[in-house]
Amino acid sequence: MSSAAKTLELLSHFSTDRPQIGLTDFCRLAARDKATTYRHLQALESAGFIEQDAETKRYQLGPVVLQLAQVRESTVPRKQSAETALAALAKATGETAHASVLSGTTMYTLASCESLEHSTRAILDVQTLPLHATASGICAVAFGPDDLKVAATQNMEKFTSTTASSAQELSVAVDQARTDGFAYSNSSFEDEIYSISAPVFDLSGGYAGSVSVACVATRVTEVLKATIRQQLATASVEITRNWGGTVPIDLQKTWDRTLSLHTPLTQNMKAAS
């Protein structure tokens, strides 16, 4: 592992829950020597990635990350162009909507939007999402590049009792996603969270990310699931359009079939032609 990688790794320990970190804490989190950690922090600080609170001596993210984010968004405007669709999705479903993007073989959460309808709701921290344990991840494996299957089985950390722990289990979920057009996860990453995802595409024509709805598991019914699938399809089309792509026609047909199969009250008799 390169020294630069170790240095960058330090930044990943910041989160909204832990926005300021002291030297000793960093040593614990990174499991590294104090002197080493200190040097790394110095490098980050002199580059503007972090700054030190003059009083508490603790470190926090610096202004440079805002600049980089601005450049990224002005180049590849993913986040901003997904947000309105997410808001609509959260409103229509009454649950938490979020979008994630694939970079390499890692899924990153991009934005999330909570519905105000219920007092209990899924809360997502900004983080990376494991491929094997989340609806977003399974969606990526199902509709993304082929190497993701391998990457997913590489690290199958068991987060909960229902986390897939073998390539077989994963395959079942992926196959389901392919036949349904939607990926599911039932408390397999975080307890009591049921998620459904749909893929989003960009101008390269390939899979770019997932749009998902995370529900409080106890609230899930077949009716809610049907609503979510319906809304996810709409949201995926919109975000895909914003990202310069188009939803593959056969996926659209898959959605149509799935939606008509599960519509609670028979009202929609169109089948995939």
Added chain:
Amino acid sequence: MSSAAKTLELLSHFSTDRPQIGLTDFCRLAARDKATTYRHLQALESAGFIEQDAETKRYQLGPVVLQLAQVRESTVPRKQSAETALAALAKATGETAHASVLSGTTMYTLASCESLEHSTRAILDVQTLPLHATASGICAVAFGPDDLKVAATQNMEKFTSTTASSAQELSVAVDQARTDGFAYSNSSFEDEIYSISAPVFDLSGGYAGSVSVACVATRVTEVLKATIRQQLATASVEITRNWGGTVPIDLQKTWDRTLSLHTPLTQNMKAAS
């Protein structure tokens, strides 16, 4: 220079003008060996800071920077809480308003807002601002921590014919800023741009950043300057409040004096008590 610092430095070459960079270009920009640069890029890529376009093989900023920015903004909400004031400032002055923050001895642009009033206007790229050559920087030296004076004289790159190139010249500008409550720069960083800045404070009680108006130099008149000063004082008070600080009372008095001295039509006879 640490290897990590060299690696991080690569990221600074991204900008809205140059959002994608190839390996060879990086070598040129960073003046470093190809193998070295490649390893650095690999480290950045595996940490999610950059991603490679599969077709063109060029690199661009990755999703991680968005997450970091989100954490930073949710912790220290500088950018968002400055934006409404900047919009008002741009609207009231008809010129480009921007805010910048100090981290260590470096000034970083945080946000900018262009007025739509004129077809020609100042355009600011996201970048770091030299202390000796910009109104924001001089403002920082005048109202910020003492070590900035030294830092400013350390690197006095001559950007234009009017860039301050000696500690004396800088001192004059800084003294002017202290007696006026506003800092000025006349085409000293970019040609044809005249800027005025006011300091902004945060909850530590000290200088935190500058709010500025950048004008097309040919449009500057005494009347416009008076308007800008007036609006800057208002904007500084508002942003300072958003950042949890208060504008020092003696600075307020300085502003009052300056504003009354320069008010074109005698209407404001109050002097500093």
Added chain:
DNA sequence: AACCATTGGTTCACAATGTGAACCGTTACC
């Protein structure tokens, strides 16, 4: 088709840079 220029990527001998146990000074809490 042979040529050259340019690109991204890789190898390996060499040495610069990174490493961590032990250390110092300060603060804060019994």
Added chain:
DNA sequence: GGTAACGGTTCACATTGTGAACCAATGGTT
């Protein structure tokens, strides 16, 4: 006034970084 926890520093040691030279692929030129 002992001591524990913190941020920061030193120095002998070795892991890690370095860049000239190399390879393979692409694309334009003669």
